[in-house]
Amino acid sequence: MEILIPLSFMLLFLLLVPSCICSSPLQDPELVVEDVQKSINASRRNLAFLSCGTGNPIDDCWRCDPNWEKNRKNLAECSIGFGKHAIGGRDGKIYVVTDPGDHPVNPKPGTLRYGVIQEEPLWIIFKRDMVIQLKQELMMNSFKTIDGRGASVHIAGGPCITIQYVSNIIIHGINIHDCRQGGNAYVRDSPTHYGWRTLSDGDGISIFGGSHVWVDHCSLSNCRDGLIDAIHGSTAITISNNYLTHHNKVMLLGHSDTFTRDKNMQVTIAFNHFGEGLVQRMPRCRYGYFHVVNNDYTQWEMYAIGGSAAPTINSQGNRFFAPNDHTFKEVTKRENAAQSKWKNWNWRSTGDLMLNGAFFTASGAGSSSSYARASSLAAKPSSVELRTVQILTLLMFLPNIMAFSFTFTFHLLLLVPSVVYVSTSHVQDPELVVQEVEKYVTTIHTFMSFYCRSINGSRRNLGYLSCGTGNPIDDCWRCDPNWERNRKRLASCGIGFGKNAIGGRDGKVYVVSDPSDNPMNPKPGTLRHGVIQEEPLWIIFKRDMVIKLHMDLLVNSYKTIDGRGATIHIAGGPCIKVHNKRNIIIHGIHIHDCKRGGSGYVTDFPNHRSWSARSDGDGITISGASHVWVDHCSLSNCFDGLIDVVHGSTAITISNNYMTHHNKVMLLGHSDSYKDDKNMQVTIAFNHFGEGLGGRMPRCRFGYFHVVNNDYTHWQHYAIGGSSSPTIFSQGNRFLAPNDEDHKEVTKHFKSSEREWKKWNWRSEGDLMLNGAFFTPSGAGATARYDRASSMAARPPLLVPSLTAGAGALRCKNGHLCGH
Numbered sequence: 001m002e003i004l005i006p007l008s009f010m011l012l013f014l015l016l017v018p019s020c021i022c023s024s025p026l027q028d029p030e031l032v033v034e035d036v037q038k039s040i041n042a043s044r045r046n047l048a049f050l051s052c053g054t055g056n057p058i059d060d061c062w063r064c065d066p067n068w069e070k071n072r073k074n075l076a077e078c079s080i081g082f083g084k085h086a087i088g089g090r091d092g093k094i095y096v097v098t099d100p101g102d103h104p105v106n107p108k109p110g111t112l113r114y115g116v117i118q119e120e121p122l123w124i125i126f127k128r129d130m131v132i133q134l135k136q137e138l139m140m141n142s143f144k145t146i147d148g149r150g151a152s153v154h155i156a157g158g159p160c161i162t163i164q165y166v167s168n169i170i171i172h173g174i175n176i177h178d179c180r181q182g183g184n185a186y187v188r189d190s191p192t193h194y195g196w197r198t199l200s201d202g203d204g205i206s207i208f209g210g211s212h213v214w215v216d217h218c219s220l221s222n223c224r225d226g227l228i229d230a231i232h233g234s235t236a237i238t239i240s241n242n243y244l245t246h247h248n249k250v251m252l253l254g255h256s257d258t259f260t261r262d263k264n265m266q267v268t269i270a271f272n273h274f275g276e277g278l279v280q281r282m283p284r285c286r287y288g289y290f291h292v293v294n295n296d297y298t299q300w301e302m303y304a305i306g307g308s309a310a311p312t313i314n315s316q317g318n319r320f321f322a323p324n325d326h327t328f329k330e331v332t333k334r335e336n337a338a339q340s341k342w343k344n345w346n347w348r349s350t351g352d353l354m355l356n357g358a359f360f361t362a363s364g365a366g367s368s369s370s371y372a373r374a375s376s377l378a379a380k381p382s383s384v385e386l387r388t389v390q391i392l393t394l395l396m397f398l399p400n401i402m403a404f405s406f407t408f409t410f411h412l413l414l415l416v417p418s419v420v421y422v423s424t425s426h427v428q429d430p431e432l433v434v435q436e437v438e439k440y441v442t443t444i445h446t447f448m449s450f451y452c453r454s455i456n457g458s459r460r461n462l463g464y465l466s467c468g469t470g471n472p473i474d475d476c477w478r479c480d481p482n483w484e485r486n487r488k489r490l491a492s493c494g495i496g497f498g499k500n501a502i503g504g505r506d507g508k509v510y511v512v513s514d515p516s517d518n519p520m521n522p523k524p525g526t527l528r529h530g531v532i533q534e535e536p537l538w539i540i541f542k543r544d545m546v547i548k549l550h551m552d553l554l555v556n557s558y559k560t561i562d563g564r565g566a567t568i569h570i571a572g573g574p575c576i577k578v579h580n581k582r583n584i585i586i587h588g589i590h591i592h593d594c595k596r597g598g599s600g601y602v603t604d605f606p607n608h609r610s611w612s613a614r615s616d617g618d619g620i621t622i623s624g625a626s627h628v629w630v631d632h633c634s635l636s637n638c639f640d641g642l643i644d645v646v647h648g649s650t651a652i653t654i655s656n657n658y659m660t661h662h663n664k665v666m667l668l669g670h671s672d673s674y675k676d677d678k679n680m681q682v683t684i685a686f687n688h689f690g691e692g693l694g695g696r697m698p699r700c701r702f703g704y705f706h707v708v709n710n711d712y713t714h715w716q717h718y719a720i721g722g723s724s725s726p727t728i729f730s731q732g733n734r735f736l737a738p739n740d741e742d743h744k745e746v747t748k749h750f751k752s753s754e755r756e757w758k759k760w761n762w763r764s765e766g767d768l769m770l771n772g773a774f775f776t777p778s779g780a781g782a783t784a785r786y787d788r789a790s791s792m793a794a795r796p797p798l799l800v801p802s803l804t805a806g807a808g809a810l811r812c813k814n815g816h817l818c819g820h
Contacts, residue, residue, distance in 0.1 A: 081268025083238030092121025195610025254286025317379030496683025498653030507536025658808025669701025732794030
C-alpha cells in the first residue's frame with residue numbers, strides 16, 4: 001500500500017498533461033482561453049496535493065471540502081460551459097424539505113413544491129431520504145437550487161420537473177426516474193398564481209424557454225418522453241456529471257425543424273455517463289451550438305449523437321464504445337435532410353476515442369468560427385477516461401478518501417479537466433455586448449466612440465435630410481417615406497441595454513381589426529389574441545381605436561406592438577404586463593388612465609389560462625423580463641406607475657416617450673430586499689418628462705442605470721432617486737427645476753444615512769442645470785461601474801429639446817415621413 005499511493009498519484013499526474021484542444025468562445029476568445037487555463041491548471045494542481053482530486057474541475061471545486069454541508073452554496077461557483085452563470089438560489093435562504101407530500105394548487109410549507117414556487121431565491125435541501133411522487137409537473141420559479149446532497153432523494157412515479165420561462169436554476173444530486181405525463185389540471189407556479197396546464201410530455205426535466213440552467217450529478221432513467229429536453233429558445237445550459245440509463249429518446253435539444261428561435265441555443269454536455277439500455281438522442285440537436293465533451297458512451301442501440309436543421313456539434317474527447325450490431329456502429333445520425341444538405345452542417349470530432357468499430361461522420365467546415373462558438377470548455381484526451389478507471393478504483397479504497405453515494409462514485413472515474421465558457425447572458429457587460437453586436441468595438445472606450453460615430457452620422461444627416469433630428473433611433477427609420485412597407489426595420493434601430501430586443505421581427509404581420517377584449521376567450525383580430533400567440537408577431541392596427549382591456553394584457557415573447565399609422569389608445573382599464581418574457585417592442589401607443597386588474601382567469605397562451613391576482617395598475621409592468629424596448633409611447637395618469645421594471649428584469653431601453661400627469665412615474669427595482677435586481681440594466685434616453693409629474697423619473701434600486709439626453713421640464717418632488725446602492729450615470733440631460741425652493745435638487749437618496757449613500761455611485765456628466773437645479777453626486781469618480789452603466793454616448797444637453805421634440809406617439813401617414 002505504501003508503494004501504491006505515490007505510484008497512483010504519479011500515474012494521475014502523467015495523465016494530466018496539457019491538452020492542446022482549447023475553445024474559442026462566442027464573445028471574446030482571449031477571455032475564455034484565460035478561464036480555460038485557470039480551470040485546467042487549478043484541477044491539475046489539486047491532484048498533487050489533494051487526495052480527493054479527480055481532475056474534474058466541477059468536482060474539484062467543492063468535493064475536497066470536508067465541510068461541504070456548511071458551505072453548500074460554494075457549488076454555485078463551480079459550473080462550467082454555457083451554463084456557468086446559473087447561480088440558482090445562491091443569494092437566498094436555505095429551505096429544508098421535510099415533507100415528501102405534494103399538492104399541485106395549495107402546497108404545504110415544507111414540501112418541495114412550496115419551495116420551488118417562491119418568488120425569492122432559495123437553496124433547497126432535504127431533511128432526510130425521501131421518494132417524492134408528484135401529482136402534477138413541478139413548475140419551478142427563477143433563482144432556485146434543488147440540492148440533494150446529504151440525502152437519497154427520488155422524484156419518481158409521477159410528472160417531474162418543468163423549467164418554463166425562468167432562469168438561474170441548479171438541479172444537483174437528484175434521482176429522477178419513471179416520470180409520467182401530467183396536465184389537464186390546475187398547477188401553482190408562484191405564491192399568487194396558479195394556472196391550467198395542458199397535457200405534459202412526461203420528461204424527467206423539461207427546459208422550455210429557460211436560461212442559465214445547470215443539471216449536475218443527477219441519475220435519470222425510464223421516463224415517458226425525454227430524460228432531459230431543452231426547447232423553445234432555451235439557452236445557456238450545462239448538463240454535466242449525470243448518469244443516464246434505460247431509456248429510448250434520451251435528450252432533445254431544439255423544439256422542431258421549423259422553430260428557428262432555437263438557433264441561439266447553446267448547451268454544454270460534459271462528463272456524463274451514457275450507460276446501459278439507451279437507444280438514441282445523446283443528444284438529438286436542432287439549430288443551436290452544442291459542445292459534447294469528455295462523456296463516456298458505453299451503450300447505444302441506434303446512434304449516439306444526432307440532429308437536424310443544421311446544428312453545430314463539436315464532439316471533443318469523448319469515449320464511444322459501439323454496440324456489437326454492425327448496423328449501428330456509427331456515432332452520428334442526420335435526420336430529415338439529404339446528404340447534399342447535411343454535408344454543409346458543421347459537425348466535428350476532435351480527439352474522440354472510437355472503440356469496437358465506432359465511427360463519427362464529420363461534415364461542414366474544418367476549423368470554423370461555428371465550432372469556436374460551440375466550444376464551451378477545453379477537452380481532456382479521451383484515453384484519460386479509460387486509463388484512470390483502474391487507478392481511481394484503487395484509490396477509492398485508500399484511507400482518508402471521502403465516501404460518496406453511487407451517484408457521485410461513478411463520476412469520480414471521469415478524469416476530465418475542463419474550461420469555463422463565458423456564455424451569452426441577459427445580464428450584459430456593455431463591453432462584452434458591444435464586442436458581440438458591433439464586431440469592431442473592443443473596449444468600452446471604442447464602444448463610446450461607436451455611439452459617437454452613430455450620433456455624428458445623425459448630425460451630418462441634418463444637413464441633407466429635412467427629417468433628420470440627430471436622434472439616432474429616429475434617424476434610423478423616420479426618414480423613409482416607405483416606413484409602412486419597411487416596418488420591421490425599426491427592430492434594427494434600438495440603442496442601449498435593450499438594443500437587442502427584436503420583438504416580432506422574424507414573424508408575420510398581425511392586424512388588429514377589433515378593439516374589443518375578452519380575457520378568457522380572445523377573438524381573432526383583437527389585440528389580446530395577437531399578443532398571446534406562441535409565434536413571433538409584428539402587431540399593427542387597421543384603424544384608429546380605443547382599447548379598454550378587462551384584465552392585464554399578458555404579452556408573450558417575441559412580439560412587437562406597433563401603433564404607427566393609427567392613433568391607438570389603451571386606456572380606462574388594466575394595461576400592459578410583460579411577465580417572465582423576452583424580446584418585446586412596444587412602440588407608438590397612447591397608454592393612460594390605467595386601472596388595477598381584478599382577480600380572475602386570463603388566457604396567456606393559445607391553449608392555456610391562468611389565475612391572475614390583483615394587479616398594481618401600471619401603464620407597463622415589466623417583471624422578470626429581458627430584452628424589452630418601449631419607444632415613442634405617450635403615458636399618463638395610471639393607478640400606480642407609468643412604467644415599472646421589477647423582479648430581475650434586465651436588458652431594457654425606455655426611449656422617446658412623453659410622460660405627463662402622474663406621481664410615481666417609473667420604478668426600477670422591486671424592493672430594497674430583492675437583491676436579484678442587482679443585475680438590472682436599463683437605458684433611459686430621449687424621453688420628455690413633462691407637466692404634472694411628481695417623482696421617480698426614475699427611482700432605482702441595486703442595478704445599473706444610464707439616464708441620457710432626457711428633457712426634464714417639470715417635477716414636484718425630485719427627478720432621479722434611489723435606494724439600495726444603485727449605479728446611476730446621468731449624462732447630457734436638461735433639468736429645469738420647479739420654482740419651489742425646497743425641490744430644486746434633482747436627486748433623492750432613500751432609506752439610508754448620508755454615511756451610507758455617499759458611497760453609492762451617482763454621477764452627473766454634462767447635464768444642463770436650469771432654474772437652480774442641482775445634482776448631488778456620490779461614490780467614486782470615473783470608475784468601471786460608471787462605464788458599465790454607459791450604454792451609449794450622450795449628446796450635448798443644449799440639443800436635448802430638438803432630440804426629444806418627437807417624444808411620444810408619432811403621427812405617421814403612409815407615403816409620408818413620420819412626424820409628430
